Amino acid sequence: MAAGATQVEHGHEHPEGVFHQFENIDQQNESYIVGMWTFLVTEVMFFGPLFLAYILYRWQFQEYFWRTHKLLNIWLGGANTLILLFSSFTMAMGVHFAMKKDSRRQIAFLGITALCGVAFLVIKLAFEWPSKFAHHLYPGPNFAWPPHDGYDQATLALLRDVPSGAAEMFFSLYFGITGLHGIHVLVGVLCIGTIIVMKFLKFPQVEPYIPTEMVGLYWHFVDLVWIFLYPLFYLMPR
Numbered sequence: 529m530a531a532g533a534t535q536v537e538h539g540h541e542h543p544e545g546v547f548h549q550f551e552n553i554d555q556q557n558e559s560y561i562v563g564m565w566t567f568l569v570t571e572v573m574f575f576g577p578l579f580l581a582y583i584l585y586r587w588q589f590q591e592y593f594w595r596t597h598k599l600l601n602i603w604l605g606g607a608n609t610l611i612l613l614f615s616s617f618t619m620a621m622g623v624h625f626a627m628k629k630d631s632r633r634q635i636a637f638l639g640i641t642a643l644c645g646v647a648f649l650v651i652k653l654a655f656e657w658p659s660k661f662a663h664h665l666y667p668g669p670n671f672a673w674p675p676h677d678g679y680d681q682a683t684l685a686l687l688r689d690v691p692s693g694a695a696e697m698f699f700s701l702y703f704g705i706t707g708l709h710g711i712h713v714l715v716g717v718l719c720i721g722t723i724i725v726m727k728f729l730k731f732p733q734v735e736p737y738i739p740t741e742m743v744g745l746y747w748h749f750v751d752l753v754w755i756f757l758y759p760l761f762y763l764m765p766r
Contacts, residue, residue, distance in 0.1 A: 594764055599683070600762050604651055622637035702761055
């Protein structure tokens with residue numbers, strides 16, 4: 529048997545690290561990349577109808593949406609935007625060092641990326657959303673409109689003529705889309721954490737750089753979605 533080849537039960541040889549259904553490592557890696565991009569296309573189709581619903585309702589209630597968005601905290605949203613932008617850099621560095629087979633730096637940058645994801649969720653769940661729940665600004669039978677306290681008088685004056693239905697629609701889209709995005713961030717953190725643990729324990733499945741690159745593509749997609757969400761909800765022009 530030639531060096532670097534592995535004999536398997538189906539009776540033919542293939543390079544080490546290449547599964548039997550592939551001819552070589554390039555074909556195997558290409559299939560991974562095509563599969564991942566196909567998955568990301570389905571994710572775009574998943575978010576697409578939600579963005580379309582946002583566009584239609586904002587077009588219909590432009591003035592009311594603009595007034596209601598004043599209740600969102602632009603600084604917390606901005607902090608989360610900076611966190612995810614930085615995490616895209618650290619994720620790219622993690623992939624870079626995976627390709628260089630520098631496990632120590634790969635694990636370090638992936639760890640920073642995962643911490644950024646956790647920080648994003650903490651800001652969202654511990655600081656931003658609780659204020660909305662405290663004022664009953666969430667869709668459902670307990671939705672209370674307009675808010676009577678907790679905001680400056682100028683903001684409350686803007687909200688006085690906003691119909692309850694338009695405000696509830698705004699917060700339905702806000703919680704629906706940002707909540708779905710938050711679930712994707714959580715999944716990304718779990719995937720990155722899995723790569724870190726497997727790399728630390730020296731699992732052979734994560735020795736190639738491809739698994740890290742696949743997770744990196746997913747993470748960049750999650751970051752890109754937020755790049756659209758931040759201006760759509762927090763920086764809405766009149």
